[in-house]
Amino acid sequence: MPGDTDNRRQSPDEQAGKGGKNSADSSGQEASYYDVPMLKPPVWQWEIATYFFLGGLASGAYILGRLAERFGGEDYREITRAGTAIAAVAAIPCSPLLIKDLGDPKRFHHMLRVFKPKSPMNLGSWVLTACSALIGLATVREVLDSKQEDLPTEAVRVADGAINISDIVGLPLMLLLGSYTGILLSATATPVWSRNRWLGPLFISSAMSTGAAAISLALEATSEAKSPAKDALQKVETTARVVEGAMLSGYLVSCGELNEPLTKGKFAPHLWGGTVGGGFMLPELLERLPVGGKVRRWIKIIADMSTLLGGLALRWSILFAGHDSANDPEAARQASRPK
Amino acid sequence: MILQQLPVLNELSNAFPPRQTPVPSPGSDTQPLMGFFTDTSVCIGCKACEVACKQWNQLPSDGFNFTGHSYDNTRMLSETTWRHVAFKEKIGGEKSRWLMMSDVCKHCEDAPCQQSCPTGSIIYNEFGDVYVQPDICNGCGYCISACPFGVLGRSPEDGRAHKCTLCYDRQTDGMQPACAKSCPTASIQFGPVEELREKAKQRVETLHAQGNTQAYLYGADSLDGYGRLNSFFLLEDHPNEYNLPEAPPQPLHGQETRYALSLLTGLVLMLLSALFFSKGDNYAR
Numbered sequence: 268m269p270g271d272t273d274n275r276r277q278s279p280d281e282q283a284g285k286g287g288k289n290s291a292d293s294s295g296q297e298a299s300y301y302d303v304p305m306l307k308p309p310v311w312q313w314e315i316a317t318y319f320f321l322g323g324l325a326s327g328a329y330i331l332g333r334l335a336e337r338f339g340g341e342d343y344r345e346i347t348r349a350g351t352a353i354a355a356v357a358a359i360p361c362s363p364l365l366i367k368d369l370g371d372p373k374r375f376h377h378m379l380r381v382f383k384p385k386s387p388m389n390l391g392s393w394v395l396t397a398c399s400a401l402i403g404l405a406t407v408r409e410v411l412d413s414k415q416e417d418l419p420t421e422a423v424r425v426a427d428g429a430i431n432i433s434d435i436v437g438l439p440l441m442l443l444l445g446s447y448t449g450i451l452l453s454a455t456a457t458p459v460w461s462r463n464r465w466l467g468p469l470f471i472s473s474a475m476s477t478g479a480a481a482i483s484l485a486l487e488a489t490s491e492a493k494s495p496a497k498d499a500l501q502k503v504e505t506t507a508r509v510v511e512g513a514m515l516s517g518y519l520v521s522c523g524e525l526n527e528p529l530t531k532g533k534f535a536p537h538l539w540g541g542t543v544g545g546g547f548m549l550p551e552l553l554e555r556l557p558v559g560g561k562v563r564r565w566i567k568i569i570a571d572m573s574t575l576l577g578g579l580a581l582r583w584s585i586l587f588a589g590h591d592s593a594n595d596p597e598a599a600r601q602a603s604r605p606k
Numbered sequence: 607m608i609l610q611q612l613p614v615l616n617e618l619s620n621a622f623p624p625r626q627t628p629v630p631s632p633g634s635d636t637q638p639l640m641g642f643f644t645d646t647s648v649c650i651g652c653k654a655c656e657v658a659c660k661q662w663n664q665l666p667s668d669g670f671n672f673t674g675h676s677y678d679n680t681r682m683l684s685e686t687t688w689r690h691v692a693f694k695e696k697i698g699g700e701k702s703r704w705l706m707m708s709d710v711c712k713h714c715e716d717a718p719c720q721q722s723c724p725t726g727s728i729i730y731n732e733f734g735d736v737y738v739q740p741d742i743c744n745g746c747g748y749c750i751s752a753c754p755f756g757v758l759g760r761s762p763e764d765g766r767a768h769k770c771t772l773c774y775d776r777q778t779d780g781m782q783p784a785c786a787k788s789c790p791t792a793s794i795q796f797g798p799v800e801e802l803r804e805k806a807k808q809r810v811e812t813l814h815a816q817g818n819t820q821a822y823l824y825g826a827d828s829l830d831g832y833g834r835l836n837s838f839f840l841l842e843d844h845p846n847e848y849n850l851p852e853a854p855p856q857p858l859h860g861q862e863t864r865y866a867l868s869l870l871t872g873l874v875l876m877l878l879s880a881l882f883f884s885k886g887d888n889y890a891r
């Protein structure tokens with residue numbers, strides 16, 4: 268009696284002596300079904316791309332704010348203040364965007380009816396909820412801090428203590444907030460995302476670079492003077508950008524031919540012009556320009572804005588490349604060849 | 607009472623529907639796993655299954671479209687098409703022929719749609735079939751992208767995901783699914799999956815003995831690490847000819863590594879940033 272594998276693997280390629288792993292049929296043509304898509308394209312639209320960006324921004328800004336306070340001391344308090352404010356502003360639209368994207372928005376709370384970390388979207392819903400609370404706490408604490416004189420010292424101390432304790436769980440949670448979105452995409456059958464290990468690291472490094480850029484933008488916009496905080500932020504930005512560039516290259520290379528919707532498709536200009544040009548090259552170039560004074564400040568502001576747009580373009584191009592990728596039956600066939 | 611009068615409260619309470627009856631665990635002695643064996647070697651492409659499915663499940667029409675693809679004007683499975691008869695005209699080669707296959711949700715043993723579902727709407731029911739609970743689904747669309755067979759769709763009518771239920775309602779009443787009932791050639795067979803697998807293997811042997819050496823089973827055993835399909839097929843050509851993936855990826859597998867790599871990247875960036883922040887003190891002084 269033939270074993271299980273015999274039954275299954277006597278595929279026609281082998282019958283035709285074509286050596287098994289290629290997908291040509293018995294008449295020598297590429298096996299396909301009238302170029303009808305094999306997969307369904309994602310239902311996710313601009314809301315999700317924007318959320319990916321804002322969630323990352325909130326995560327990066329919050330993390331840098333907390334690190335600055337913990338390791339930097341007084342000189343860096345302005346980073347914490349700006350970082351918290353940016354995280355709060357970025358986090359506010361997140362849930363509404365996610366809810367708007369649902370097919371049945373009034374059931375948004377069903378996301379939290381189970382705890383199911385196996386599903387990145389379920390885990391992400393919990394993480395977003397927890398992170399929103401943390402960002403809220405940090406914001407309250409900043410407000411208390413700024414009104415320190417009029418408040419009982421106990422209140423300020425309690426808030427300080429709470430925020431310090433919260434770092435132990437808060438920072439890992441924020442890392443998750445910045446990266447789970449990439450893991451969510453990699454846990455789909457969409458060829459350009461499917462099982463890719465670079466997406467999570469790419470998204471968290473972009474979260475850090477955009478977070479640093481947003482804080483730097485805020486500092487630059489509020490004060491002209493040079494400061495150690497600004498200098499340190501510059502180093503953070505460059506580091507995050509280098510890592511992000513490496514992760515993006517790794518991602519594109521690991522996709523092989525499947526990266527075509529991203530590198531050559533409709534959204535290629537977003538990727539090359541927006542992310543690579545605007546997010547990496549332009550800011551690095553601008554920051555190296557030998558100018559000083561007022562001009563320097565404006566150049567920095569432009570560089571930071573460009574970094575932010577680059578981060579948005581990254582999420583945008585990757586999300587919408589997924590639509591084209593899923594609709595391409597050839598990509599789906601390629602992605603599902605036996606390894 | 608008040609719950610029924612306030613629609614918002616009603617919706618909220620819907621998130622936690624009361625369990626009316628104890629649900630037996632799937633695959634127990636009393637309740638075997640139930641599934642489909644679709645034998646494409648006897649499919650005549652009559653589409654009785656497509657029609658029966660639409661009628662029983664009250665699915666709307668997909669409109670009159672002419673695709674120009676052989677006799678297939680349905681093209682693919684979707685939120686309103688839970689059985690789809692594929693027609694592939696094979697012209698040339700040794701002899702021209704038709705391939706016909708009634709496609710359906712594979713009711714994967716290790717289903718990505720079930721695992722990805724964030725609300726817990728998609729479950730394995732007591733028959734071991736993958737079922738979207740319509741009162742829970744909030745239309746996030748994750749299952750649609752997670753399914754490596756492109757089975758699910760989101761309905762613009764109610765905004766929720768829909769797919770083959772393996773006629774859960776009929777099964778609870780001891781009836782077989784509408785498609786299997788209506789199939790005139792027994793191309794669609796319904797029953798306990800273990801029995802179907804045995805039957806299917808015998809069928810392949812018979813076909814081989816008759817000289818149809820192309821016949822093989824798709825999904826009766828693990829598909830290159832994908833896990834078995836509780837709704838599996840007998841095919842006579844390369845899976846891609848039927849628009850099926852050869853060795854579908856299980857996208858939810860290996861997530862742990864992906865989380866670890868992401869957290870590691872984040873940690874490295876955090877460490878470097880902390881370093882930059884703590885160095886600055888010297889600068890200031």
Ligand code: SF4
Nearest residue numbers: 711712713714719753
């Ligand atoms: S074929 Fe798709 S929809 Fe059906 S159980 Fe598998 S993953 Fe879910």
